[in-house]
Amino acid sequence: MINFFCPINTLGYGIFSYQLIRAYYEFVSPDVALIPLQVHGIKDPNINRWIENGINYSDKNPGIMLFHIDGMPQLKGTPKIGFPLFEWETFTTDEISILKGLDYILQPSAWGKSVLNKCGFDNVFIVPGGFDPKVYKPTIAFNEKLKRIEKQGLTFIHVGKYESRKNSELILKAFINAASGTNAKINLLFHVYNPFDKDWFKKIKDIFSAFGFSNKEEHFTKGNSHVIVPLSPISSDEFPEIYQMADFGIWASKAEGWNLPLNEAIASGLPCITTNNTAQADFIREGTYPSELILKTNYKNPQDLEPEAYVVEIEITEKILTLIQNPEKFLNLQ
Structure with missing residues (x-):
């Protein structure tokens, strides 16, 4: 029996926790105990x-x-x-002490392993973050996408908590500015x-109000x-279909420990505007990923605990x- 201390949400x-546990359950052993956070x-x-198995778990098990x-x-x-989650390259003294209490450390990226190696940890192993390729895959033909765009306009998607690290406000304002610079229908x-x-949600409403958007519930x-702007979480079961409803993705994170939604979007056939810093550099690689879609990232103070990486709006x-002017060129990238 192996004990998993993880959130599932x-x-x-x-989602990453759930995928990790399910993969172990399906491919290694059904002896899984979940102590849910x-x-x-x-x-x-x-x-x-799994939760029932975890009620009387033994700390003698892994x-x-x-x-x-x-x-x-x-x-x-x-x-x-x-399997510690982090996005920055420096740690506090307390965090280093906590990490020293672990026998082994797992990371989803080569970047994460490198950061920990530089801090003196040699017990780090990579278990890549991923997605289910049977679920996240292109399902709409190129010509069908063009017909859809002609009928309803281009549709962009962004998924991730509204917060500074993910540059949520910057993405929203950039989209609004793009909308003001074109007569094309965009969503x-x-x-x-x-x-x-x-x-x-109030922060978002205030931005739209300042730019003269009308609002009815979650529509602007x-x-x-x-x-x-969905007012409640979308079920993980719905995301495969939602990605197929979009044409392009937008991400502009200052730092990421992995960025699962970006992985899922790309796997679904969406060319994505994105940064390629921190863990994202594992799969957004210069020379293989289209340079026209990679955003430049700059760090003002690399030694700070949370460096203010910035992307120009x-x-x-x-x-x-x-993308609006030449969608055919970039849709072919899938």
């Missing part, structure tokens, strides 16, 4: 079985925890295998539900542009306009 790390939004009858570093002291097991699905910020409209706007 609709956020990136919750949180469970909601994912439907699988096996989850209740334990794995996928969570933030400050949660790692909750991990019990022999050995203790930590944006902006799924940025943030359970940790009670004012996230001005001229030929239409933005949908006008660059996002210009790339959006490039």
Whole structure:
């Protein structure tokens, strides 16, 4: 029996946890015990079985925890295998002390392993973050996409909590500016539900109001542009279909520990405007990924705990306009 101390939810790390446990259950052993840090939004009858196995777990069994570093002291097991989540390249003294208490450390990227190696940890192994290729794959033919675009306009998508690290506000303003610079009909699905910020939707409404958009519930409209901002989390079961409804993706993160939604979008056949910093550099590689879609990232203070990496708003706007002007060229990239 192996003990998993993990959250299972609709956020990136919750989905990643579920995928990790399910993969172990299906391909290694059914002896899985789940000590849930949180469970909601994912439907699988096996989850209740795993939780039942975890009620009387033994700390003599191996334990794995996928969570933030400050949660790692909750991990019990022999050995203790930590899968710490982080996005920056420096740690506090307390975080280093916590990491030293782990027997083994797992990371989803070569970037994460490199960061920990530089801090003196030689017990780090890569377990790549991923997606189910049977679920996330292109399903709409190129010609069908062109017909859809001609009928309803281009549709962009962004998925991720509304927060500074993900440059959510910058993406939204760049899209609004692009909309003002074209007569084309364009749409944006902006799924940025943030359970940790009670004012996230108000912040978005204020931005749209400042730019003269009309609003009805989760819909914002001005001229030929239409933005949908879901008020509640979208079920993970719905995302494969939602990605197929879009033509392009937009991400502009300052830093990422992996970025599961970006992986899923690309796997679904969506060319994406994105940064390629931190862990994203593992799969957004210069020389293989289209340079026209990669945003430049700059760090003002690389030694700070949370470096203020910044992306120039006008660059996002210009790339959006490039896709609007020549969608055929970039849709072929899938």
